[in-house]
Amino acid sequence: MSFFDDFPSLSRRDLMELRRTIDNGFRDFSREYGEALENFFNPLLQFLIWLEKLMITAPWPIIILVIALFAWMGSRSKVIVIGSALCFLAIGYLGMWKDTMSTLAIISAATLICIGIGIPIGILMSRSDRIQGIITPILDVMQTIPSFVYLIPVVMLLGIGKVPGLLAVCIYALPPIVRLTNLGIRLVDREVLEAADAFGANTLQRLFGVQMPLALPNIFAGVNQTIMMALSMVVIASMIGVKGLGIPVLQAVSNQYLALGLMNGLAIVALAIIFDRVTQRLGKRLQKHQGLDH
């Protein structure tokens, strides 16, 4: 009856052998291609360094003005603009300005990358059920696999620094924008699409004239989610060498500095709320044609 008592597993030795093979295989791969990959990502690194430097060296009143301007363009709400400005003033006053700028830089870069990659993938998914069937499980994995697990190969390949941090953030933050772009396009009313076809619209006219505009509220919900998820990765990214608000939080955890952890944590929350409100308002304004019943 030992068959039922002990799960029929590989022997210890075989298991170790298997793991070692995989480890060695990947190590060889990273030795072989690590440098090439680093060179490939070098422009990205330069961009990140440039962006961070720009945001840190720019005079703080200008940064606050720019943020207020963005908030106004997105939300058209005085409350949100004033709230954002006050938040940043408080952050600066409490000595977190530099870290906040670093975080802002990497979040902006990650969001841009996710939009740039995610929307085309979402469009592709919406056009074919087969592609959707292939990509959906990949997105599921990206969203649910514990981030520490994919930090290992990322660090093995690219070492510690901004680029692997950015990559880790993107892996986690990409799925919502892909999903919601796909969903948004698929939800466009069939008769409206038929109308576009009946008037002789070609594929691009149909995509950019009808599908994308009508999917925009959903796509914006995706952008919003992507930003939120990127922000939630800030602390984890700081473990592999991304500067910003995550580093003091890590210090606070290991040294039991309650106030330091709280202040930096709240700064992340403040960023999240500002981004969330601005993008949500923008999304709502983009669908001004809906819900305008007489």
Place this chain on the structure above:
Amino acid sequence: MTESFISIRHLYKIFGRDPEGAMNRVRKGMEKDELLELTGHVLGLSDINLEMEQNKVQVVMGLSGSGKSTLIRLLNRLIEPTSGEVLIDGADVLAMDAKELRELRRHKMSMVFQRFGLFPHRTIIENTGYGLEIQGINQVEIKKRATRWIERVGLSGYENYYPAQLSGGMQQRVGLARALTTDAEILLMDEAFSALDPLIRTEMQDILLDLQEELKKTIVFITHDLDEALRIGDNIAILRDGEIIQTDNPQNILMKPVDTYVADFMKDINRARVLRVHTLMKPLDTYANGPNMLSSTTLEQALQVFAEQSTSQTIIVNGNGEKIGKLTLDDLIFGMKRPTIEEIKEDLGSTSFSDSIDTATSSIN
């Protein structure tokens, strides 16, 4: 008969995984029910033959599930036919590649949809100008032409509203204006007025008839409403279970329904309002006398004349004032009567409908 402008020949549409294979079975004589049971394929449209004249309104009437919405979409290939031929002004639509098809849809035929199919993110004027925008025409020209048609359907002042701000009737006027703005010769109308209230529907029919008088488009109009069909159709095709069972002008469909199914349709129709005196008139003879009456007069109007003038006979004249027949009060009363099952059978000269007659008899007599 004049040369037909749109011809549909032996057109089939089969829904399912392998329409070609199913089509072969149908060619070998498999029936609709058997096809569904054996292969899981639905024979949506079966051997449709229809000739449509230029500048006329062709109505296709049928109940839901009869395949009428599929049929209209085969004309501009929003749905791909499985087999058959569609000729529009001599051009074979099914042989067209994607580019030719787009050209056809852009310039030759436009469409009005049951639930309007307006673009919710575009204003009324942007919706109306959509067809022209797709053609790559410049904005100034688009605005000019779209404004003209918005005005023509009575929506001036609403140019910058969004569709959601308009009532159903107004939205469908936009749908109509959008279809007219491309100046396409052919107008496909898929249950265009079915989603509207009865009063608004009549109003839209008036607008359409009014426009048609001036524009003389070739219109394919799908409906499930016989009143509507009789009102606007120059010719009516009745579709049942994916087959056309009768094609004729409204007068003949009322007077000579091809079987009890069609007759059953007619039973709630106010014949006096649809039938015209030329349908009932008898040849002129020497005894004919009485006031003149235009041949397009409806029976309802004719009855009024008989009553007012207390006459028992009228002379029917055509548009040029030539005498072409006579109508007695007896003829008129007889014309009001619905044909009985026996008469339908007699006209057909066959008894193949005996089984369906039993079920329909009670409702007709």
